[in-house]
Structures are given as C-alpha cells and as structure tokens.
Amino acid sequence: MSVGLDDVRARDAADPLRAYRDRFVVPEGLIYLDGNSLGVLPRATIARQRAVVTEEWGTSLIRSWNDHGWIDAPQRVGAKIARLIGARPHEVIVADSVSVNLFKLIVSAATLSPERPVLLSESGNFHTDLHIASGAAELVPGMRLEVVQRAQLNERIGSDTNLLLLTHVHFKAGYRFDMAEVTARAHAAGARTLWDLSHSVGAVPLHLNRDGAELAVGCGYKYLNGGPGAPAFLYVAEHLQDRLVSPLRGWMGHAAPFAFTDDYVPAPGITRFLAGTPSILALSGLESGVDAFDGVEMDALWAKSIALFDLFAARVAERCPELICISPAEPEHRGSHISFRHPHAFEICQALIADGVIGDFRAPDVIRFGLTPLYLGHEDVWQAVERMRTILESGRWREERFAVRGKVT
Template identity: 65%
Template sequence: MSTLEDARTLDAADPLASVRDQFTLPEGVIYLDGNSLGALPTSTIAAQQDAVERQWGADLIRSWNSNDWIGAPQRIGAKIAPLIGAQPHEVIVTDSVSVNLFKLIVAATRLRPDRTHILTEPGNFPTDLYTADGVSDVLPNHQLHVEQAGDLIDAIGPETALIMLTHVHYKSGARHEMGRITDAAHEAGALVLWDLSHSVGAIPVDLNDCGADLAVGCGYKYLNGGPGAPAFLFVREDLQETIRSPLSGWMGHAAPFEFRDDYEPAPGISRFLCGTPPVLSLLALESGIDLFAEIEMEAIAAKSASLFDLFATRIEERCGAHGLELITPRDPDHRGSHISYRHPDGWPISQALIERGVIGDFRAPDILRFGLTPLYLRHEDIWQAVEILGEILDSGIWREPRFAEKAAVT
C-alpha cells in the first residue's frame, strides 16, 4: 500500500522539484490539466508586462526591429527544435495547429502529385480529421482514408501520398512508433506528417533520428505558452526548397517589405509564415519554452513515468471497486504523459473533482483524463488527488443533479 509519506519521499528526491517554484499555481488546487492548458510560468508575467509597457507602449513600431519582433517566429522555433530532435532552422512558430496542418497536408500532397490518398486513423484528434477532410474538398482528386492503428502500415500503398498521425493519442495517451511508421511510409514512397501536440515538452521526441518529414505541434499544453498560444511546424531540411505553402501570405515572401506584386517564397522554413505574427502571444510562448533550457527531456520522461505509476497504483488501491477502466498503456515507451480512465459517469465525476479542487478534464463519451506534467506536479499531488477521487466515488456525491449539466468546454 502506497502512503502519503512514500509520495513525499519521492518528492524529496525529485531532481525537478525546484522547477515547481517557477510557476504560479493557485492555492488549494491540484492541477491535472496541463495537457490541455499549461500552468502560468511566473516569468511570463514580467515578460508580458515588459512587452506591453516598454516594447509596445514606449518603443511602439520600432520594436519590430529594436526588440526583434520580426524574428520571433524563427527565434522561438529554434528554441523548440531541441525538444523535438530537430535542427534550429527546421522549426518555425506560426498560426494554429489547424492552419499548420492545412498548409503541410496540401504542400505534402503536391510533392506526390501522382498519389491520391491521405492516410490516418479513426479517433485521431478532430481538427486533424476535419482539416484533412477539408483538404479533400479543396483538392478533389485526393481522398482521406481512415484505417485502424494496427492496420496502418499494411494500408500504405502506391496511392498513398501522406500519412498523418498524432504521435500521442489525445484520449488514450497511447504513443505511435514514429520510427517504424516513418520507415514504412518512406519505403512505399509516401511522406509522413506527425502532430506532436501531446508529445512536445512531455516526452522525448527525435524527428531527425526517425527521418520524419513534417510535423506540427501545440504551444499551450506542455510548453505553457498560454491560452491560444501560437503553434509550430517542422519541415525536414532537404524538403524545404521544394515544398511550398498553399497560404502564400506576405510574411512568407522572400522580401516582404519590398511590397512586390509577384509572390516569391522565402528561403527555408520562413516560407511557411503567412500573416503578421501575434507578438504578445509569441513572447508569452517564449517564456514557457525558456523554462526547458536547462532541463533534460530524459529527466522529464522519468518523472512522468513515476507520476503515472503512482497514479495507477493508487487508483487500484483506493478506487478499485468503482469501475474505472485504465485505457492508457502501462509501458512508458508506448504512451505520453497523461493517464485516462473510462467510466460511464465520467462527466459528473470530473465535475465533482473540480469542485474539490482537482482539475482534470473529460473527453466524450466517457473518458476521465489527467495530465501528468512533470515540471510542476508533485507525487504528493497525485496521492492526494486519488484520495479525493476515492472519497467522491465512495460518497456518490457525483450523482447530484448539479454535476450533470454540461458546460461549453469540457
């Protein structure tokens, strides 16, 4: 039986323990939703104040040059690159995940003009499926094909232009074998686009080692960039001069301030810029990413595994009689950094937890999902969260009608 003292002993030996002090965490809250919205880094507060009061308020438009606003997408992309095993010039911060998916799906299919299939799996994150389906409308010769994860490699054929997958599944937390799938795609002459939204900042990723072609990722989950933070995209170096974005906005031009009528794509990754960068959001994201500068991803992964093991063990010990079904793989090499349980009454249970100060989230139709963010979570938090969950399940308080009402955001 794991005890609270056992959890505190693990925290005392935690090499990442001091990083928690670099976040603003509300008193009385155990935050298990950093896989949906990361917590606020304390450095972001001062950085945003400087961005608003000095850079915008005093320096005004001069800040595009004097404070390098114009270089922020490339500068911040270079800081993300080590977290995903990429070279600095292969990553740029721009737009949202959805917009970046559209850009890369269209660009990739144009590199394989004789192929017509875009391959993915059912249950992929909705924006990935919706965007790919939208591309099929824009490019009617291309069709979205959906295959079960276990059949994906067998489904790759001579008509496959692109395989598009989320590296870590947003519901289950299951992780695809990036190297194996990428190799199979390349052997068949196809490209692969990886969505790293539930991977980056949570588990080690090595795009270059796997030979990955293209990737996108989210800035507001484990990177702690703030609500609606800009996303990023990756294009492998040797593809950059032949691939072209379908959204040829002025910031992706080779010489945007020459204001020419004809479009000439910028060299390298910068051609995937589109409109004017959202500077305040970019600088907030940069504060979150800077926290990773002195932290090894292996240490983050090790703590994630430790938090997961404690959570799963405590659920079995404390809540074993209440019908919670673990759907996340136990093997740390086969999962991300959240843990998910199926329960037919997941929604009201999640709301009862929030009332008690334990913030996780719910994914329809029946998934309780808990983010295990190693930078600011303690083992003590995990122990206490499961204890509170056990009290809620034992008491049946979640059956009260007030917990049944659905909110706009779950």
C-alpha cells in the same frame, strides 16, 4: 505494496526536478492535472508580458519590430522548440494554430507528389486533424482522405499513399506511435509522414531528425505553457523545405515582404510557412513558456512522467477500482497523460474540479489527467486519487450541479 503519504513525500524530497515547480504559478491547494489542455502560467511570463506591453508596444511602438526582435520571433522561438523535439534550429517555426499549420503542410506535401492520391489517417484521430485533412483533400485535384483503424494502417500504406497523417500521442487514451518504425514503413512505400505532436512536445522525448520525420506540427498551449490560444509550431525537415510551397501565400512568408511586389516568391527555408503578421503578445507568452524548459533534460522529465503515471495507475487500481485505466501500461507505448473510463466520467470530473482537482472529461466516458513533471509532485497524484476515492465512496458526484455541461467540456 500500498504507497503511503510518507513514501510520496520522500519521493518528492528526492525529486531532481522539484525546484522547477517554483518557475510556475500553481494556485495554492489546487491539484492541476490539466497541463495537457492548458499549461499553467510560468512566473517569468508575467514580467515578460508587462515588458512587451508597456516598454515594447507602449514606448518603442513600431520600432520594436527591429529593435526588440519582433520580426524574428517566429524563427527564434521555433529554434528553442527544436531542442525539445530533436530537430535543427532552422527546421521549426512558430505560426498560427495547429489546425492552420496542418492545412499548410498537407496541401503543400500533397501537391508535391500528385501521383499519390491518398492522405491516410486513423479513425479516432483528433477531429481537427481529420477535418482539416478532408478539406485539404477536396482542394487538391485527385486527392482523397482515407481513414482506417489503427490496426489496418500498416497493411493500407501503399504505392498510392501520399501522406500518413498521425497524432504521435493519442489525445484520449495516450497511445503513442513508434515514430521511427512508422516513418521507416511509410518511407519504404514512398510515402511521407506528418506528425501531430500536440500531446508529445514538452512531455515525451522526441527525436524527429533521428527518426527520419519530415513534417510535424504541435501545440503551444499545452505542455509548453504558452498561454490560452498560444500559437502553434511546424517542423519541416531541411531537405524538404525549399521543395514545398505553402498554399497560404502571405506576405510574411515572402522572400522580400517589404518589397511589396505583385508576384509571390517564397522565402527560403522554413520562413515560407509564415502567412500573416505574427501575434507578438502571444508569441512572447509562448517564448517564456518554452524558456521554462531551460536546463531541463527531456530524459529526466520523461523519467518523472513514468514515475507519476505508475503511481497514479497503482493508486487508482487500489483505491478506485471502478475506474478502468485505458492508457497503455508500457511507457514506450504511451504519452504523459493517464485516462480512465467510467459511465459517469463527466459528473465525477465535475465533482473533482469542485474539490480542487482539475482534470479533463473526454466524451463519451473518459476522464483524463495530464502529468506535467515540471510542476507536479508525487503527493499531488496521491492526494488526487484520495479525493477521487472520497467522491466515489460518498456518491457526491450524483449532485445535480455536477451534470450541468458548459460550452467547453
């Protein structure tokens, strides 16, 4: 049965997460379906950034490293992220970018078990993961990267597999691996897993400890709303922490950074995965983004994500049947975005943006919409599909200006 405007308004009125939208700046009239690329600005970040700049940096200056807890910020914010991913507070630290953290964990894990020469990943994984893995493989003697189709992964895992490097929720179609099952399969073969949680954290319930995950990285600027270029995080299960040594032996990961010794002694625990001085402005942005999840249960978030996805899929099937949904229908197999295929995906995406509906184009022919339950309502989804219907029906996307490609697509 067709869902009407009154229905979606009633769903929003009954939504237990509705009040959380006020924690964010959502520009009036804009339907923002890109929180899985760059999350919106949390209101608290504005005051927090001002305080960090004017009071902490501006007034307390270098004393802030101790007096305002700057030096502990990577561990402090990591501990807050740990709650969202089902890890213990001391197993997560904020540092660098996902790409750099991948490098640190791949090289350290590969070095730990040099008798297993294969880093295994899937073709079509996010490209930075494959690029970093290929560079890491070249640097560790004897190591090589093998990339196979998803369907071949299970049969390929074997006694030569060192590390299985997978993105938990696929960036394009949104396919989600069963973390517990894949991890158990890897462990049965004596291999380890490294999960990229960039499209999972802050959206999908995660239970890294329960599922036996040993290594993971994730993004701060998507669902965590940490701001453009926010630092990333990494997770190392407690039992592995003191066995791994980061290849980027920076002073912030040293056991005694202010002893200024020539010799490198890794800090105990997760701190050894820091390299250089953390960016405090960026970290404080991430911290208020993560704090916006205070009081939110991931299961409630996920239940709303499912409702938004199902509404989106049903409305598109009814109103825009020329778009082919490529995301899995079953909630347990997907993340919190929905993607469609169309030969003119780029132009349609641009026309939508011009009409106040922001989604993403992913080459060559995919339009992707992020569903962020903290600040999106059912009416947003409903209206977005209506605007898409208008664009498709009128053929407005054929205007020349919608074919112009910027550096970032």
